[in-house]
Amino acid sequence: MYFGPVETYGSNQYCRMSRKCIISTVQSPFANLAFEAALYRTLRDEKTLFLYKNAASVILGLNQNLWAEVKVEAARSLGVNVVRRFSGGGCVYQDLGNVCFSFINRVENPTLPLDTRGENFELILKALKGLGIEANQEGRNDISVGTRKVSGSAFQFDLGGARAERKLLHHGTLLVNTDCEAMGKVLNPHVLKLESKGVKSVQARVANIAELFPSVTTQQIVDSFSKTFLKGLQNSPIFADEAYFRTHPDFEEFFAKISDEKYIFNASRDYLNEFSRKLTKKFAWGLVEANLDVREGKLVRVKFFGDMLTFGLPELIEREVELRKPFYSSNALRRFKAEVAEGVESQELREQFANVLDWMADEEESCE
16 A cells, blocks of 8 residues: 655645545544544645544534434443534444545535535445445435445535635545444434434444445445545545644644534533423424524524534524514514525525424414
8 A cells, every 4th residue: 555755734746636635544533523624624726535534433413412412421431522523414423443535626506516516426436336335325415235324424515705715525424344332322313313214223224334245344445435536647645644634724723623512512401491492393404403582572592403414504593583583473484584585695505594484484373
């Protein structure tokens, strides 16, 4: 295997690559996700694939309620890290039997930013096929072998005004030889999500690749991903340790944030108990939980959670409620929806915002 010369983030060779594959030798989920975020912020003209493996961890989506998704005491007793990533999506368990991948690339169509994921999924399927594994993409973010899910993805995108800022982070996991018993002990998926998949537990839906293809290892997966991604190019993968991570000017900033317990826990149990109403619904695009503070007929505060992939929905709802404090009636909520949605540029975000407000209005209408 080629380990190549030691490079730093600012070296000329690093900057010239049209495609760059970085393979982490670090097992800390905090360090790996901080470096991933730093790469995403500073994307240049190259397309980047970042491969890594984390020590036993629960990785929460950006917008999820930790207390609802994670069996916190069980995780602590088992020595499992609890980490909140910077992208949306659902909660996953990872360990050294799990391969993590991150694609960072340009967005060509800002109205449909997730369209660029198709090329990434195609590459994953090719890499697996190179190992004799026939897999299929299912839904928006899963990969399955037969009827069993072996991979899930989450996304983050930036649609800044400048062309250079339009970019997508597509990252996910591949279950190779993960400890599914530990997974069951620390994850606490909502019953609505399990019902939507027609299963009774997380373990019933997922499978390790090694269970289906016993000879396949995590190292073979990493090698096949790297080989497929760099096919036809002269580039070799870069093997990165934590010292390499620290050569990136933005690494320390992201490492401090992702390691901060205030960021990880997001909202305390006592804070959530301050809200007078709680609504939960499974939409086609994700599970949402709305904690509502209604006073004197007005919606004055919302704490919004969910596993949606779209970036910015909780922030949009919480910000606009705080600014406008709409009356909490079905008609007022629909007017609020129309006023806010008109100014939302992203079609996907606009539609999901409308879905949530229509649902809240319908719930209130049934009580009027």
